[in-house]
Amino acid sequence: MATVGTGKYTYELVEDWAKLPAGWTLGQTGIVTDARDRVYLFNRSAHPLIVLDRDGTFFTSWGEGVLSSAHGMFIDQHEHIYLPVINSHVVLKYSPAGNLLMTLGTWNQPSETGWSGNYRDPVKQAAGPFHRPSDVAILPLGEIYISDGYGNARVGDPRNAGRIGVGPVCYGANFNHEFSPSAEDQPTWDSGPKAASFSTSFAIMPRPVSGKLPCKRDSPRVACIG
Numbered sequence: 036m037a038t039v040g041t042g043k044y045t046y047e048l049v050e051d052w053a054k055l056p057a058g059w060t061l062g063q064t065g066i067v068t069d070a071r072d073r074v075y076l077f078n079r080s081a082h083p084l085i086v087l088d089r090d091g092t093f094f095t096s097w098g099e100g101v102l103s104s105a106h107g108m109f110i111d112q113h114e115h116i117y118l119p120v121i122n123s124h125v126v127l128k129y130s131p132a133g134n135l136l137m138t139l140g141t142w143n144q145p146s147e148t149g150w151s152g153n154y155r156d157p158v159k160q161a162a163g164p165f166h167r168p169s170d171v172a173i174l175p176l177g178e179i180y181i182s183d184g185y186g187n188a189r190v191g192d193p194r195n196a197g198r199i200g201v202g203p204v205c206y207g208a209n210f211n212h213e214f215s216p217s218a219e220d221q222p223t224w225d226s227g228p229k230a231a232s233f234s235t236s237f238a239i240m241p242r243p244v245s246g247k248l249p250c251k252r253d254s255p256r257v258a259c260i261g
Contacts, residue, residue: 052091061085065108067116070130075213077118083117084133097133107170107182117171119181124165126181139181140165158186181239 037048053061053076062079069075072089085092085104104122111117115136116129124145128137145166149159158166166186173179 036155049091053087054091054093055085056093059085063105065105067108067110069110069114073131075108075110075116075131077105081104084129095133095154102127106168109171109173111173111177117179119168119171121167121169121185124167126165126168126171139179140168148186152186162187162227217218 038045039048040046041176055061059082060080061076064076064078066077067075073094074087074089074091076085076087078085079081082096082099083105084098085096088094097111098118101119104120106119106121108119109117114131115130118129119125120127125138125140125142127135127139129135146162146164147160148162148166150156150166164181164187165183165185168181170182171179171183172181231244
Protein backbone atom coordinates (compact mmCIF):
# COMPACT_ATOMS: atom_id res chain seq x y z
CA MET A 36 0.00 0.00 0.00
CA ALA A 37 1.44 3.37 -1.03
CA THR A 38 2.22 5.89 1.70
CA VAL A 39 3.38 9.51 1.69
CA GLY A 40 4.80 11.77 4.38
CA THR A 41 6.83 11.03 7.50
CA GLY A 42 6.31 10.62 11.25
CA LYS A 43 2.84 11.49 12.51
CA TYR A 44 2.10 13.00 9.11
CA THR A 45 2.27 9.69 7.26
CA TYR A 46 -0.71 8.89 5.06
CA GLU A 47 -1.78 5.69 3.37
CA LEU A 48 -3.55 5.53 0.03
CA VAL A 49 -7.06 4.08 0.24
CA GLU A 50 -7.81 2.52 -3.14
CA ASP A 51 -11.27 3.17 -4.64
CA TRP A 52 -12.27 5.33 -1.68
CA ALA A 53 -14.60 7.60 -3.68
CA LYS A 54 -17.83 5.76 -4.47
CA LEU A 55 -19.31 7.68 -7.37
CA PRO A 56 -22.54 6.83 -9.19
CA ALA A 57 -22.08 4.43 -12.10
CA GLY A 58 -20.55 6.09 -15.13
CA TRP A 59 -19.41 9.22 -13.31
CA THR A 60 -15.81 10.36 -13.57
CA LEU A 61 -13.66 13.05 -11.95
CA GLY A 62 -11.65 15.57 -13.90
CA GLN A 63 -9.01 17.91 -12.49
CA THR A 64 -10.19 18.42 -8.91
CA GLY A 65 -10.04 20.92 -6.04
CA ILE A 66 -10.87 19.53 -2.59
CA VAL A 67 -12.12 20.96 0.71
CA THR A 68 -13.75 19.37 3.77
CA ASP A 69 -16.34 20.69 6.23
CA ALA A 70 -16.77 20.23 10.00
CA ARG A 71 -18.64 16.96 9.45
CA ASP A 72 -15.77 15.59 7.35
CA ARG A 73 -17.80 15.75 4.18
CA VAL A 74 -15.55 16.10 1.15
CA TYR A 75 -16.36 18.64 -1.59
CA LEU A 76 -14.83 17.98 -5.01
CA PHE A 77 -14.85 20.87 -7.47
CA ASN A 78 -13.85 19.19 -10.70
CA ARG A 79 -13.88 19.38 -14.48
CA SER A 80 -16.58 16.88 -15.36
CA ALA A 81 -20.29 16.74 -16.17
CA HIS A 82 -20.90 16.84 -12.39
CA PRO A 83 -18.66 19.72 -11.27
CA LEU A 84 -19.42 19.83 -7.53
CA ILE A 85 -19.62 16.41 -5.89
CA VAL A 86 -20.03 15.88 -2.14
CA LEU A 87 -18.96 12.65 -0.43
CA ASP A 88 -19.28 11.46 3.16
CA ARG A 89 -16.10 10.80 5.12
CA ASP A 90 -16.15 7.13 4.04
CA GLY A 91 -16.35 8.12 0.36
CA THR A 92 -20.06 7.42 -0.07
CA PHE A 93 -21.79 9.73 -2.57
CA PHE A 94 -23.93 12.34 -0.82
CA THR A 95 -25.02 14.87 -3.45
CA SER A 96 -23.91 16.93 -6.43
CA TRP A 97 -24.76 20.32 -7.86
CA GLY A 98 -23.58 22.91 -10.37
CA GLU A 99 -24.30 20.92 -13.50
CA GLY A 100 -24.44 23.21 -16.53
CA VAL A 101 -23.13 26.18 -14.53
CA LEU A 102 -19.70 25.40 -13.07
CA SER A 103 -17.97 24.68 -16.35
CA SER A 104 -14.28 25.09 -15.53
CA ALA A 105 -13.00 24.34 -12.03
CA HIS A 106 -9.76 25.84 -10.71
CA GLY A 107 -9.12 25.98 -6.96
CA MET A 108 -11.66 26.35 -4.14
CA PHE A 109 -11.92 27.47 -0.51
CA ILE A 110 -14.27 26.82 2.42
CA ASP A 111 -14.53 29.42 5.18
CA GLN A 112 -15.33 29.10 8.90
CA HIS A 113 -19.05 29.39 8.14
CA GLU A 114 -18.76 26.60 5.55
CA HIS A 115 -19.41 28.91 2.62
CA ILE A 116 -17.71 27.58 -0.48
CA TYR A 117 -15.83 29.81 -2.93
CA LEU A 118 -15.31 28.58 -6.48
CA PRO A 119 -13.27 30.23 -9.26
CA VAL A 120 -14.88 29.39 -12.61
CA ILE A 121 -11.76 30.11 -14.57
CA ASN A 122 -13.04 30.20 -18.15
CA SER A 123 -16.10 32.25 -17.18
CA HIS A 124 -13.97 34.88 -15.34
CA VAL A 125 -16.03 34.82 -12.13
CA VAL A 126 -15.63 33.67 -8.54
CA LEU A 127 -18.80 32.32 -6.89
CA LYS A 128 -19.76 31.95 -3.24
CA TYR A 129 -22.17 29.12 -2.38
CA SER A 130 -23.87 27.66 0.65
CA PRO A 131 -23.02 24.00 1.40
CA ALA A 132 -26.39 23.07 -0.12
CA GLY A 133 -25.48 24.69 -3.43
CA ASN A 134 -27.35 28.00 -3.14
CA LEU A 135 -25.54 30.86 -4.87
CA LEU A 136 -24.82 33.65 -2.36
CA MET A 137 -22.48 36.00 -4.23
CA THR A 138 -20.90 36.53 -7.64
CA LEU A 139 -17.59 38.36 -8.06
CA GLY A 140 -16.74 39.43 -11.59
CA THR A 141 -18.95 39.44 -14.68
CA TRP A 142 -19.87 36.19 -16.39
CA ASN A 143 -17.93 35.55 -19.59
CA GLN A 144 -16.40 39.03 -19.66
CA PRO A 145 -12.63 38.95 -19.13
CA SER A 146 -10.90 42.16 -18.15
CA GLU A 147 -8.99 43.90 -20.95
CA THR A 148 -5.36 42.97 -20.42
CA GLY A 149 -4.28 42.23 -23.99
CA TRP A 150 -3.34 38.65 -23.08
CA SER A 151 -3.05 36.33 -26.10
CA GLY A 152 -4.45 33.29 -24.32
CA ASN A 153 -1.12 31.47 -24.61
CA TYR A 154 0.21 30.61 -21.14
CA ARG A 155 3.76 31.33 -22.27
CA ASP A 156 2.94 34.90 -23.29
CA PRO A 157 2.93 37.79 -20.79
CA VAL A 158 -0.08 40.05 -20.45
CA LYS A 159 0.25 43.48 -22.00
CA GLN A 160 -1.39 45.58 -19.29
CA ALA A 161 -2.95 45.28 -15.85
CA ALA A 162 -6.71 45.49 -15.44
CA GLY A 163 -9.47 44.92 -12.90
CA PRO A 164 -11.15 41.64 -12.00
CA PHE A 165 -11.04 39.12 -13.63
CA HIS A 166 -9.20 37.37 -16.43
CA ARG A 167 -9.08 33.64 -15.72
CA PRO A 168 -9.00 33.71 -11.87
CA SER A 169 -7.29 30.70 -10.36
CA ASP A 170 -7.84 30.54 -6.58
CA VAL A 171 -9.40 32.13 -3.47
CA ALA A 172 -8.31 32.62 0.15
CA ILE A 173 -10.35 34.05 3.04
CA LEU A 174 -8.58 35.73 5.98
CA PRO A 175 -9.89 35.52 9.57
CA LEU A 176 -11.72 38.88 9.35
CA GLY A 177 -13.43 37.85 6.15
CA GLU A 178 -11.26 39.61 3.55
CA ILE A 179 -11.42 37.80 0.23
CA TYR A 180 -8.17 37.42 -1.73
CA ILE A 181 -8.29 36.12 -5.30
CA SER A 182 -5.34 35.16 -7.49
CA ASP A 183 -6.23 36.43 -10.96
CA GLY A 184 -3.69 34.09 -12.25
CA TYR A 185 -3.63 33.52 -16.00
CA GLY A 186 -4.67 36.65 -17.86
CA ASN A 187 -4.07 39.59 -15.48
CA ALA A 188 -0.95 41.49 -14.59
CA ARG A 189 0.08 42.64 -11.09
CA VAL A 190 1.02 41.43 -7.61
CA GLY A 191 1.25 43.67 -4.56
CA ASP A 192 -0.33 44.71 -1.29
CA PRO A 193 -3.66 46.60 -1.12
CA ARG A 194 -2.34 48.77 1.71
CA ASN A 195 1.07 49.25 0.04
CA ALA A 196 2.71 47.69 3.08
CA GLY A 197 3.18 44.04 2.17
CA ARG A 198 6.32 42.03 2.58
CA ILE A 199 7.70 38.84 1.11
CA GLY A 200 9.76 37.43 3.95
CA VAL A 201 11.64 40.52 5.11
CA GLY A 202 12.00 42.05 1.65
CA PRO A 203 9.65 44.14 -0.48
CA VAL A 204 6.55 42.86 -2.20
CA CYS A 205 6.93 41.40 -5.65
CA TYR A 206 5.40 43.41 -8.48
CA GLY A 207 5.29 41.65 -11.79
CA ALA A 208 3.16 39.74 -14.19
CA ASN A 209 0.04 38.70 -12.36
CA PHE A 210 -2.55 40.24 -10.09
CA ASN A 211 -4.12 39.31 -6.76
CA HIS A 212 -7.37 41.11 -5.85
CA GLU A 213 -8.68 41.88 -2.38
CA PHE A 214 -12.37 42.26 -1.53
CA SER A 215 -14.03 43.16 1.75
CA PRO A 216 -16.40 40.55 3.27
CA SER A 217 -19.27 42.44 1.61
CA ALA A 218 -17.53 42.08 -1.78
CA GLU A 219 -16.39 45.70 -2.07
CA ASP A 220 -13.29 45.87 -4.23
CA GLN A 221 -10.35 47.13 -2.15
CA PRO A 222 -7.41 49.23 -3.43
CA THR A 223 -5.36 47.17 -5.84
CA TRP A 224 -1.81 45.99 -5.40
CA ASP A 225 -0.16 48.35 -7.83
CA SER A 226 2.70 50.31 -6.29
CA GLY A 227 6.08 49.73 -4.72
CA PRO A 228 9.56 48.59 -5.75
CA LYS A 229 9.83 46.04 -8.51
CA ALA A 230 11.58 43.05 -6.96
CA ALA A 231 10.46 40.00 -8.91
CA SER A 232 7.50 38.69 -10.88
CA PHE A 233 4.71 36.13 -10.79
CA SER A 234 4.12 35.21 -14.41
CA THR A 235 1.26 32.84 -13.56
CA SER A 236 -0.30 33.35 -10.13
CA PHE A 237 -1.66 29.83 -9.80
CA ALA A 238 -2.90 29.55 -6.21
CA ILE A 239 -3.21 31.47 -2.96
CA MET A 240 -3.75 30.42 0.65
CA PRO A 241 -3.87 32.20 4.02
CA ARG A 242 -1.23 31.72 6.70
CA PRO A 243 -2.51 30.66 10.15
CA VAL A 244 -1.48 33.98 11.74
CA SER A 245 -1.70 36.57 8.98
CA GLY A 246 -0.77 37.16 5.40
CA LYS A 247 -1.14 35.28 2.14
CA LEU A 248 0.96 32.67 0.33
CA PRO A 249 0.62 33.03 -3.44
CA CYS A 250 2.52 30.57 -5.63
CA LYS A 251 3.28 30.68 -9.31
CA ARG A 252 2.71 27.87 -11.77
CA ASP A 253 5.74 28.16 -14.00
CA SER A 254 8.53 28.21 -11.40
CA PRO A 255 9.18 26.58 -8.00
CA ARG A 256 8.31 29.65 -5.89
CA VAL A 257 6.00 30.35 -2.97
CA ALA A 258 5.90 33.91 -1.63
CA CYS A 259 4.80 35.04 1.82
CA ILE A 260 2.98 38.40 1.76
CA GLY A 261 2.12 39.98 5.10
